Amino acid sequence: MGKKVIIDEEECMGCEACIEIAPEVFQFNGEKAYVVKEDVSDEGLIQEAMDSCPASCIKIE
Numbered sequence: 001m002g003k004k005v006i007i008d009e010e011e012c013m014g015c016e017a018c019i020e021i022a023p024e025v026f027q028f029n030g031e032k033a034y035v036v037k038e039d040v041s042d043e044g045l046i047q048e049a050m051d052s053c054p055a056s057c058i059k060i061e
């Protein structure tokens with residue numbers, strides 16, 4: 001099974017950093033980020049988003 005990217009929405013602060021880095025993966029619902037593309041095709045990009053997330057709530061599993 002491929003890797004999936006998930007966001008712990010409880011922890012998300014809605015800073016939109018991840019959306020700026022990877023808008024094809026993350027979108028904003030007006031309050032929090034959510035995942036629009038679960039399948040990890042570019043792990044480096046996801047890693048960059050993870051590193052930029054102040055709440056550390058983006059995970060790959």
Ligand code: SF4
Pocket residue numbers: 007011012013014015016017018019032033049052053054055056057058
């Ligand atoms: S970077 Fe983290 S805290 Fe900011 S919107 Fe994305 S998931 Fe939420």
